[in-house]
Amino acid sequence: MLKWYEEKSLPTDIIISSRVRLARNFSDYPFAAKLSDEKAKDLVREITDKFMGKKANEESEYFCCNLSNLSEVDKNAMVERHIVSPLLADKKQETGLILSDDESVSVMINEEDHLRIQSVTTGMDLEKVLKKANEIDDYITGNSHIAFDEKYGYLTSCPTNVGTGLRASYMCYLPGLSVAGLISSLTEELARYGVAIRGIYGEDSKSIGNLYQLSNEKTLGKTESDILEHLNEIMDQVIRQERKRREYLITNNYNELEEQIYRAYGVLSYTKQITSNECMSLLSDIKFGIDQGFINLNKELNIFKLMMDIQPANLQYKMGKSAGNSLRNRYRAEYMNQCFKNALNG
Amino acid sequence: MLCDKCNKREAKVYYTEIVNGEKKEQHLCEECASEFTSFHLASTVLNKDISLGNLLSSILGNYKVTNTSKEKETVKELVCKECGMTYEEFTTLGKFGCAGCYNTFKKQLGPGIKKIQGADVHVGKKPKGFVTKADKIVSGLSEIEKLSIKLQQAIEKEEFEEAAKLRDSIRELKKEEEINA
Numbered sequence: 001m002l003k004w005y006e007e008k009s010l011p012t013d014i015i016i017s018s019r020v021r022l023a024r025n026f027s028d029y030p031f032a033a034k035l036s037d038e039k040a041k042d043l044v045r046e047i048t049d050k051f052m053g054k055k056a057n058e059e060s061e062y063f064c065c066n067l068s069n070l071s072e073v074d075k076n077a078m079v080e081r082h083i084v085s086p087l088l089a090d091k092k093q094e095t096g097l098i099l100s101d102d103e104s105v106s107v108m109i110n111e112e113d114h115l116r117i118q119s120v121t122t123g124m125d126l127e128k129v130l131k132k133a134n135e136i137d138d139y140i141t142g143n144s145h146i147a148f149d150e151k152y153g154y155l156t157s158c159p160t161n162v163g164t165g166l167r168a169s170y171m172c173y174l175p176g177l178s179v180a181g182l183i184s185s186l187t188e189e190l191a192r193y194g195v196a197i198r199g200i201y202g203e204d205s206k207s208i209g210n211l212y213q214l215s216n217e218k219t220l221g222k223t224e225s226d227i228l229e230h231l232n233e234i235m236d237q238v239i240r241q242e243r244k245r246r247e248y249l250i251t252n253n254y255n256e257l258e259e260q261i262y263r264a265y266g267v268l269s270y271t272k273q274i275t276s277n278e279c280m281s282l283l284s285d286i287k288f289g290i291d292q293g294f295i296n297l298n299k300e301l302n303i304f305k306l307m308m309d310i311q312p313a314n315l316q317y318k319m320g321k322s323a324g325n326s327l328r329n330r331y332r333a334e335y336m337n338q339c340f341k342n343a344l345n346g
Numbered sequence: 347m348l349c350d351k352c353n354k355r356e357a358k359v360y361y362t363e364i365v366n367g368e369k370k371e372q373h374l375c376e377e378c379a380s381e382f383t384s385f386h387l388a389s390t391v392l393n394k395d396i397s398l399g400n401l402l403s404s405i406l407g408n409y410k411v412t413n414t415s416k417e418k419e420t421v422k423e424l425v426c427k428e429c430g431m432t433y434e435e436f437t438t439l440g441k442f443g444c445a446g447c448y449n450t451f452k453k454q455l456g457p458g459i460k461k462i463q464g465a466d467v468h469v470g471k472k473p474k475g476f477v478t479k480a481d482k483i484v485s486g487l488s489e490i491e492k493l494s495i496k497l498q499q500a501i502e503k504e505e506f507e508e509a510a511k512l513r514d515s516i517r518e519l520k521k522e523e524e525i526n527a
Contacts (some may be wrong), residue, residue, distance in 0.1 A: 027445040034429040112441075138474055143525035147445035147472045152459070153468025155448050157441045159406070159459055164470040194464070221465020 001059060004104035010123025013291040014239050015172045016211070016304050018130045019082075019120040022137055023113040023156045023165035025147040031157045032097070032112055037093055040110050047109045050140060056100035067095040073322050076248060076313030080301075084108055085116070105132060107140070112157045115140065124235070126168050126228045153220065163220030168231050171200060172238070175210040175288050176245030183212070186238070188247035194218050195234045201280060201311075209280035209307055214238065217301055261289035269340040273329040279310050279336065296345040306339065349375035406437045406458040426450040490519050
């Protein structure tokens with residue numbers, strides 16, 4: 001079965017994916033801050049039992065597991081693919097995961113909240129993922145004692161999530177705005193409209209691969225559909241700005257861009273060892289080249305998938321063993337050579 | 347002297363690090379030194395959650411500052427009966443201990459939540475089968491009482507035709523009640 005990011009339906013030249021997350025808690029368990037180890041076990045068992053044998057789609061059932069049964073590499077690989085959060089992967093207490101086999105639906109158990117229901121899809125379609133997350137929410141919380149208050153809505157561990165418990169986000173690729181140095185001013189501007197933007201890989205402000213995440217900051221006082229609508233309005237503006245910047249770049253710096261893209265292609269085709277950071281930024285150049293028609297490949301390559309594949313833990317997963325830095329760098333280079341060597345049309 | 351790290355450039359920075367009482371000295375070139383410092387900067391960025399907690403506690407803790415010291419003490423001593431979370435603990439952690447905490451700290455919470463969220467009333471999704479207090483009151487009313495409320499509303503809106511219909515239904519219901527009695 002194809003993973004969600006391998007599906008081709010909507011354009012992904014700017015918005016790579018849409019994701020929602022619902023935070024839910026039960027009133028008959030203490031929240032994470034006061035949850036005993038014993039109760040944590042009960043919680044994980046109760047939820048995983050609910051999903052045992054449940055169909056995720058026509059072909060397969062949900063995968064349910066206890067995170068403590070997984071290896072560090074497996075856990076980190078899932079963090080890099082955004083299936084679980086670093087918090088969940090590092091937690092000492094018992095934690096659980098429910099996952100559909102295309103990885104589009106997941107439920108984290110005993111994270112900061114008892115449940116974090118996530119749904120993701122490729123391209124710009126928050127409505128679809130919210131609908132899916134709501135279905136899962138209704139399935140789990142239907143007959144349970146859910147922590148809900150008439151005034152404050154869904155009660156959460158942290159007051160920043162109370163109300164709808166909804167965090168909606170777009171993962172987007174913004175090379176035009178990044179090159180123009182506009183991300184920090186965009187961050188300030190968007191904050192005024194209650195939208196947060198942050199880099200996905202790499203540290204905070206310095207994003208690697210020009211990948212960013214835009215998400216709503218407030219969760220209370222608005223309906224779910226209003227939150228999505230508001231985020232969509234802002235996203236439309238960002239898309240317009242990004243397109244303008246790309247046009248400007250292409251008109252004024254065509255030769256330089258072409259050189260940069262072909263150099264990236266050359267390095268990825270013949271490198272013998274490469275770090276994940278360098279690889280990310282070269283892949284970002286290639287993505288720009290493909291999307292804007294600078295470069296024409298004779299095979300279909302999903303650059304976003306490659307960006308996840310080359311992250312340290314996912315690479316080790318692919319290698320089938322844990323490996324140190326230098327070994328990884330060589331394997332990463334080999335993998336890139338395989339993908340790109342002789343892949344050029346004309 | 348060459349840089350201890352890259353062994354290529356001349357060392358210009360003398361870097362001393364003391365971890366758990368163990369002293370480590372390094373001679374670094376400017377480039378490697380800047381990498382070192384940015385590494386340390388980056389690790390403070392990673393601790394963002396902690397600073398968010400501090401930010402939250404200053405917002406949520408504001409209540410204490412604005413009140414007299416006597417009240418301050420009693421607020422400090424507030425404890426959630428269900429999970430044992432104290433108000434003091436809650437403001438430092440920025441996290442609730444259980445669903446009951448929302449009720450225990452209700453009075454102190456209002457302004458803080460409004461500051462964080464820009465609103466303080468939920469208008470979105472409700473769990474399936476959730477009954478609001480207003481619904482509960484309505485469901486406890488008799489049919490005649492419900493119709494009387496509707497009649498009152500119709501009169502206020504000057505919908506007299508509707509009002510007449512409601513009046514007749516009420517009369518009939520009352521008659522039925524009398525017969526049954």
